[in-house]
Amino acid sequence: MSRRELLLSGAAAALSACSGARAPAAPELVAPRAVELWSAFDLPAEDPRSRELSGIAWDARARVLWAVHDHTPAVVALVPDRDLRAWRFGETVGLEIDGPVDLEGVALLPDGFLVCSELGPRVVELDRAGRFRRDLELPARLRGARENKSLESLTLAPSRRFVFTTTETALEVDGAEATPRSGARVRIVRLAWGGADRGAREYAYETDPLPHDAGDWGVADLAALDDARLLVLERGWTHGYGNTVRIYETTLDPRARCAEAEALSSGSPALRKSLVVDLEKLDATGVPGPKQPQPTPLLDNFEGLALGPTLPDGRATLLLVSDDNGRTDQHARVVVLAL
Secondary structure, three states: OOOOOOOOHHHHHHHHHOOOOOOOOOOOOOOOOOOEEEEEEOOOOHHHHHOOEEEEEEEOOOOOOEEOOOOEEEEEEEEEEOOOOOOOEEEEEEEEOOOOOOOEEEEEOOOEEEEOOOOOOEEEEEEEOEEEEOOOOOOHHHHHHOOOEEEOOOOOOOOOEEEEEEOOOOHHHHHOOOOOOEEEEEEEEEEOOOOOOOOEEEEEEOOOOOOOOOOOEEEEEEOOOOOOEEEEEEEEEEEEOEEEEEEEEEEEHHHEOOOOOOOOOOOOOOOOEEEEEEEEEEEOOOOOOOOOOOOOOOOOOOOEEEOOOOOOOOOOEEEEEEOOOOOOOOOOOOEEEEO
16 A cells, blocks of 8 residues: 555544534544455345445444445445444335436435435435435536446545535546546536535546556545545456456645536646555455456455444444446455455
């Protein structure tokens, strides 16, 4: 990892995001240490609740992980054991949203949920019973997203002042998708949620190039550390090789603001990023073998990222969930990383 100094106590941040406690101005840092695989658990393939899970959000108050289904408008609770090594299903909340949706991200509100849909695209607020409240206003240019490459991510800052989202790959107007030689330019959108700020701000972020000569690559999810720092889940798939999954940290920088730019060029400023972990490099001893070619047994189509609770030894955690795409040759897997 190129820099291991930024990650917070996951439990404190998650609690402030979903309870009445006063949110901290900035999360507490933890000492530099290596990222380790804590656990990997495969949800039962025969259970329809395992199918097509995408974005996730940790609920510290209830101690459950909420996951949103892609094509079924619902969020399902995943309940861990005490040691975060096994998971079971809790309640399912149906979401009352008019029109077709392809839900890819979820964020937890004190009294409800936010979800994002690739179709529209939309960011929708609902109460805790799943009843519709409103659509958040998005920059009009997001309607120019590539088909099936639109809003893929959603996260709420611990302060509850801002919501962040981005498209999976570059808008048509902003250039090409990732190639083996260059990454794609996406716009990370910060939406005002509370406080005095109003409107949306956009920041240019460049993904990695394709890790192989073919395949796809893009941003699958975001997790906010505070009002300016984000974790970015980049992932892709290559036929005959499998998935590549990397998590980066970036800090919003006014020099990369791009709301006024009609199009992003390869020479325009982009946010700096540093690698937190490449999942391919983790020790995957004991993880069940893959159902299709993968570089390690751990890897699958991870689309959900969230800050998790603190482990008994004081380490922070990151939680990931893979989307099995409703296929029998992929895992619906929950992974816990210790930092």
